[in-house]
Amino acid sequence: MRAWVGALLLLASLGAARAEEVVASLSQNQVSITAFFDGSEIFVFGAVKRYSPPPADAGPLQVLVSIVGPIGPVTVRRKERVAGIWINTDEVIVDRAPYFYANASTVPVREMLSHTDQMRNQIGLPWLVDLRGAPEEIADPFDFRDAVVRLRSSEGLYSELPGAVRLVDETLFDVSVPLPANLVEGDYTARVFLTRDRQVVDSFETTIAVRRSGLEDWIYRLAQDQALIYGLLSVALALALGWAAAALFRYLRP
Amino acid sequence: MQLYLPIAEVSVNLFLLLGLGTIVGVLSGMFGVGGGFLLTPLLIFIGIPPAVAVATQAPQITGLSFSGTLAHLRRRTVDIKMGLVLLAGGLLGSLIGVRIFKWLSEMGQVELLVSLCYVVFLGVIGGLMFIESLNTLRKSRKPGTVKRRQRHVWVHRLPFKMRFRTSHLYISAIPPFAIGFFVGILSAIMGVGGGFIMVPAMIYIIGMPTAVVVGTSLFQIMFVTAFTTILHATQNYTVDTMLALLLLVGGVVGAQFGAIIAVKMKAEQLRIALALMVLAVCLKLAFDLIVTPDDLYSLTVGT
Known part of the structure; x- marks a missing residue:
């Protein structure tokens, strides 16, 4: 109880000294x-x-x-x-x-x-x-x-x-x-x-x-927390893109 | 337009990345090389941390070599059995390479390792290619005897012989395994496919017919870099998929244009141009190792 009063008094004195906030x-x-x-x-x-x-x-x-x-x-x-x-x-x-x-x-x-x-x-x-x-x-x-x-x-x-x-x-x-x-x-x-x-x-x-937010956050968390899944996903995406490119160019230039 | 790369934690211009991917793609289409040896140093020059640049090359090369492998499989120019032996060595090499990479990156020596590997390999390969293509240019001017390709005799004395039907070879499995192993290590620490080492090794050491060399090397590279991607992702956390996919988009488009340009150039000219380019990258990296850096100090977050 005494400590509380002391603290309050201290605060009050600080408040008085601090004329600008x-x-x-x-x-x-x-x-x-x-x-x-x-x-x-x-x-x-x-x-x-x-x-x-x-x-x-x-x-x-x-x-x-x-x-x-x-x-x-x-x-x-x-x-x-x-x-x-x-x-x-x-x-x-x-x-x-x-x-x-x-x-x-x-x-x-x-x-x-x-x-x-x-x-x-x-x-x-x-x-x-x-x-x-x-x-x-x-x-x-x-x-x-x-x-x-x-x-x-x-x-x-x-x-x-x-x-x-x-x-x-x-x-x-x-x-x-x-x-x-x-x-x-x-x-x-x-x-x-x-x-x-x-x-x-x-x-x-x-x-x-x-x-980080949105995609950035998702990628970062996945890479940190689920590194194996992230690695497999990276490979899968790269393969898909490689395949799509091959298919596209075969279609364009038969 | 700036793009913030989530793993590299740097903001890079989107069009710069697409442009780099395309230019390297054009060159790789022209010369039939993966282009990793050009892209990794370029990525480091534009401010991507070396560890990320090397690891991110792996999925990028996987994608590029997959489209190449598909084309070769259709033409039946892949020796799958040879490819599997090379691959077995490659997977082991990659495992060790990633371990070396992790160990050196903890010691802060990754940049040095990557630069030194580049200077040594590009210097040797570029130099040899340059001398050889100069010789062929000189010989093609005056008619003379064409030298037969020499096959190393020692390769044929080794045990564990296997029959490779597509390559018309009956040789020991040790040389292809060793070559695959060596290329696997390089792939993990240099961020390259390793075609520039594997192709000459397959021709001059194993003695494979030239027609199946490129397809078989692409087949091996595709699997080894896929494996390297997973190892880097799980051990070093340095694979930036966003960066890899952007480079890949530029790369596959560029490669098609490169292939068109290549048809219009003479083979000797192409080889001299490639040799000069390899030597130029080598000299630039060697110069950076020797010249006093702008700041002797470098920072790494964490301990």
């Missing part, structure tokens, strides 16, 4: 990867709810929108020249890295958020791409971590979009975050942060479900 929504919480999927776009928009005017000495309000895709381990391999040809030799497993990452904000992140708050809220690639340990014989494990960021950035999977968020009158904001065509299935987390004086004022979090 974010209200946000997304254009879609579900992205379907269909056969003709060619990338998509998530439109994030919202408003700032205020109970009292901000203190006169407070810095300007900033907004950050972060969308981060399924997080998992990545195996990074490095090529080396052996006997004249390039061969994968060293291998490091980066323990955690998001597949997709987009950080859109009103101003560059370091100008709107302290280092501590970035770390606390896991904002930015330094926190999200995490290498915990590497084999001892590798002298430069962090080069492998950097490779994840570099390669995924060049594929359009990681992006920093400073200045992309439009903020009107410190009240209304919106941003459109492009999703590339090479997206994978999974739950993506979308977060919105309001900051003042490099500190988080309020935040909002929601999930975007990215799923």
Whole structure:
């Protein structure tokens, strides 16, 4: 009972301290990867709810929108020249890295958020791409971590979009975050942060479900769960097509 | 129009795929080769993961060789008994090839394996073909004695002799079994039918009559690639049926046009053109192995 009262009091005090709240929504919480999927776009928009005017000495309000895709381990391999040809030799497993990452904000992140708050809220690639340990014989494990960021950035999977968020009158904001065509299935987390004086004022979090749909989904599930049937089906379809072609051309050119 | 391939997990232009299938189909119709050796590197160049490119070739080749086998069966140019011996070796080879492929892909060396196999085999075959067709061109200009085809004597001394009526041969089953086995391995790790190895081997090592060589090799290739498809699908999960069917549609149409073009060209010219093409693919792959890559690092999702 006492714990409950304590928690309620704490919540109330937090509510009082937080004079500004974010209200946000997304254009879609579900992205379907269909056969003709060619990338998509998530439109994030919202408003700032205020109970009292901000203190006169407070810095300007900033907004950050972060969308981060399924997080998992990545195996990074490095090529080396052996006997004249390039061969994968060293291998490091980066323990955690998001597949997709987009950080859109009103101003560059370091100008709107302290280092501590970035770390606390896991904002930015330094926190999200995490290498915990590497084999001892590798002298430069962090080069492998950097490779994840570099390669995924060049594929359009990681992006920093400073200045992309439009903020009107410190009240209304919106941003459109492009999703590339090479997206994978999974739950993506979308977060919105309001900051003042490099500190988080309020935040909002929601999930975007990215799923294969229709034929794509059916083929993928069959290939994973019923591999033998899938293999037989592949052969049967190929044979049917080969036979149809032979029959058709025999009919056309007797 | 972009198409998202469910197994390869990449988005590729639909018309690019159909176009590639057609071009390779035209070439395969012109030269009477499967075209797998061209298509696999091309698929990798356009961004299909190598493991998927190799495995997806298998059903594609099954379909192509099925239409070819049907035509040869009607003309009775298939030595079914020889085909079955080649096939027995092929199935065993494919089983081992897929195992090697899986093992190397876990080690991250699949790309290297595929490239090296291509460079070695295309280099040797292309080089030999080029030299031979140059020689025949030179000989055809000045009249001279035609050299008789030599049959290897050692082949006839081996045990397990069998009679192959269609080929008019009474030879040991070991050489065809071994050839089939070797081609089965290549089919699984290179994503090819293996006709470019099997056809010369059948002529020069087994000594089969040229008339039944192509039909018999297609017969073997059809079954071996069907088996390889199932193995890749169940062990590596890398067969993209959607990709295979699209390539097949382009391929069967292209092959018909290729066959029409082939009739209008001289055999020697065709062989030199094929040899040059094989050498060009070989050089491109060799160049990629030697030249410093754009980025030394590569990523694989998972551990």
